[in-house]
Amino acid sequence: MTPADLATLIRDTAxxxxxxxxxxxxxxxxxxxxxxxxxxxxxDYATNLAMQIGKKAGAGNPREFAVWLADALATDAAIDEASVAGPGFINVRLAAAAQGDIVGKILGLGEAFGTSELYAGQKINLEFVSANPTGPIHLGGTRWAAVGDSLGRVLEAAGAEVTREYYFNDHGGQIDRFARSLVAAAKGEPTPEDGYGGDYIEQIAARVVEQQPGALEGTEAQVQETFRAEGVEMMFEHIKQSLHEFGVDFDVYFHENSLFESGAVDKAVQTLKDNGNLYEADGAWWLRSTDYGDDKDRVVIKSDGEAAYIAGDIAYVADKFDRGHSLAIYMLGADHHGYVARLKAAAAALGYDADQVEVLIGQMVNLLRDGTAVRMSKRAGTVITLDDLVEAIGIDGARYSLVRSSVDSSLDIDLQLWASQSSDNPVYYVQYGHARLCSIQRRADEAGVSAADADYALLTHEREGDLIRTLGEFPGIVTTAAQLREPHRVARYAEELAGVFHRFYDACQILPKTGEAPEPIHPARLALAQATRQTLANALRLVGVSAPERM
Incomplete structure (x- = not known):
């Protein structure tokens, strides 16, 4: 019986x-x-239901209702004991067989253990990373890559249909600066004052010249356009390859420029004019965003007739919902707090529900070595990149280190710790637990011990109970992670489960000793070990980290 099953029993009994x-x-x-x-x-469990509803139900006082409810629960075969404490808390101890049923449930569900239908029928657009194609992905984007992919997995586990989307910013001034930087590098000139530096600029410039021998010929505008088109494509291919190797792939790569070329921006602007949410002042067109909670109205069309940056954002919001998504989640960097109100205002002004837009803001990531901040990457010039982090601590270490903490706070990553093979390294600790469980299964196969006929009622040891109850919490953890958009809860749970398992392993003989015949407890404990291995594997899969069988 899982906590959810017990909650249902308590409700029905009440x-x-x-x-x-x-x-x-x-x-x-x-x-x-x-x-x-x-x-x-x-x-094993407790509920405060009697304190919540005793008086509302007309029971006199909460404790009186708690006594009635506890007495009724105690008659159920799944309940070993139900008692009342304090002003109306009900403490419940499960019967061994009912508690052990969790093990069988996990083994029956396999990879589906932890999934639910919470968001069944919902189409969620999840946009994350969306780094400008002007350089490799920096640490902030890398954090979103790990967290965003994990959040997508968690939302899918909760029944949602998730579209992972990368907004490819190929329109605007930063692309022009990138192109000028490439041209300067190709000519052997210094990087423009507002340009981009680093080895990657020189490498891309060289590749453009190699593939387009006449790239530096023609007018200044023609040269600029050649390096812009070729350079952006090469940079974006590098970004996609880095993300793919990191285990992150997208369903949609959406080009910002397509919003302008397709007329989507003009259409959105006209919609806002028609519904009165766009007004003209000082020669420009302004969005009435203060009517929808923003701190100021926003210029959408500037006085020179050019579209302001928000024009593309407005058209993009409309496009997401026009494609049938019921929720659009944006995952943005620490410098984008102002976007929360303006994106919601844009959706509301277009006639959508502002609650259909969610904006998650991620804080900065710092790398430490010997307690000192690591501040520069040669290949990127001024920032640490995704590739740098993977090179330092591996893909699993990088993903896990980035996912296991709430994005609301800044994150320090100790490179020595995350590269170490010790129990102090969280990802090593969890993966070692999974590998140890796989080793137990191999030894069980050699010893001829099978979990097929396990009697779960025999699992009465304190450490067995701890492990079973921890396993039973997994579906609730996944549900909460999905509801709160906090995949770090799954990673932290995996660490807790690994710890509870290691304590169980130290206290309980899972398999018979060499030369001894199996006893009835051994299949039961093997089944518990198998359920633990399955749950650890499920948790690691949700955070995008491998579950090794040997270490």
């Missing part, structure tokens, strides 16, 4: 108890909170 006493059963919530008590001596 409805029955109140109905039998002609009290108001309608106050029983659809979802009952069930938690593990801090002190395990109090029981």
């Amino acid at each position: 409805v029955a108890v109140l109905t039998d006493r002609d009290l108001d059963a309608s106050v029983v919530p659809d979802t009952v909170t069930v938690e593990r008590p801090r002190n395990p001596e109090h029981g």
Whole structure:
């Protein structure tokens, strides 16, 4: 019995108890909170339902209702004990067989354990990374690559249909500066004052000349356009390759320039004019964004007739919903706080629900070596890149280190720690737990021990109970991670599960010793080990990290 199963049992029992006493059963919530008590001596689980609804239901006082509910729960075969504490807390201890049923459930569901239908039928557009094609992906973009891909996996596990999207910014001034930097490098001239530096600029410039021998011939505008077109394509191919090797691929690469070429920007602007949400002042056209919670109105069409940057954002919002998405999640960097209100305002002004737009803001990442910040990458000139991080600590280390912390806070990554093969390294610790579980299975096969006929009621040891209850929390962890857009919860859970397993391993003999015959407890413990391995593998898959069988 998982916590969710117990919550359902408590809810149904509460409805029955109140109905039998002609009290108001309608106050029983659809979802009952069930938690593990801090002190395990109090029981396996606890609920405060009686305190929440006792008076509302007309039961006199919460403790009186708690006594009725506890007595009714105790009659269920799945409940070993139900007792009342304090003003109305109910502590529940599960029967061994009911608790052990979690093991069988996990083995039956396999990779599906932890999934739900929470967002079934919802189409979610998840835009992340979207780094400008003017250089390699820096650490901030790398964090979003890891977190965004993991969030997509978590949302899919919750039943959503997720479109992973990369917004390819190929329109505007930064592309012009990139092209000028390439031209300067090809001519052997210094980098323009507002340009881009680093080895990658020289390498791309050389490749453009190699593939287009006449690239430096023609008018200044022609040369600029040649290096812009060829250079942006080469840079973007490098970005896509780096992301692919990092385990991150996108369903859609959306080109900003297409919004202007297709007329989508003009269409969105006309829609806003028609519905009165665009007004003219000082020769420019302004979005009435303050009507929708923004701190100021925004210029959409400048006085010279050129579209402001927000014009593309407005057209892009419309495009996402026109493609049938019910929710658009933007994952943006720390310097984009102002975008939260303006994107919501843009959606509302176009006639969509502002709540259909979510903006997640990620904080900065710092690398440390010997306690000192690592500040420069030769290949990128001024920043540390995705490739640099992978080179330093590997793909799994890089992904896990970036996913396991909330994006709301800045992150320091100790390169020595994450490159080490020790229990202090979180990803090594979790992966080692999975490898150890695979080793147990290999030894069980050699010893002829099978979990097929396991009697879960035999799993009564304290450490067995700890492990079973921890396994039972996984579906709730995934659901919460999806609801709060916080995949780091899955990574932290994996670390907790690995720790609980290692303590179980130290305390309980899973397989018979050499020369001894198997006893009934051994298949049961092997089944518990198999369920743990499956759950660890499921958690690692959700954060995009491999689950090695040997280490």
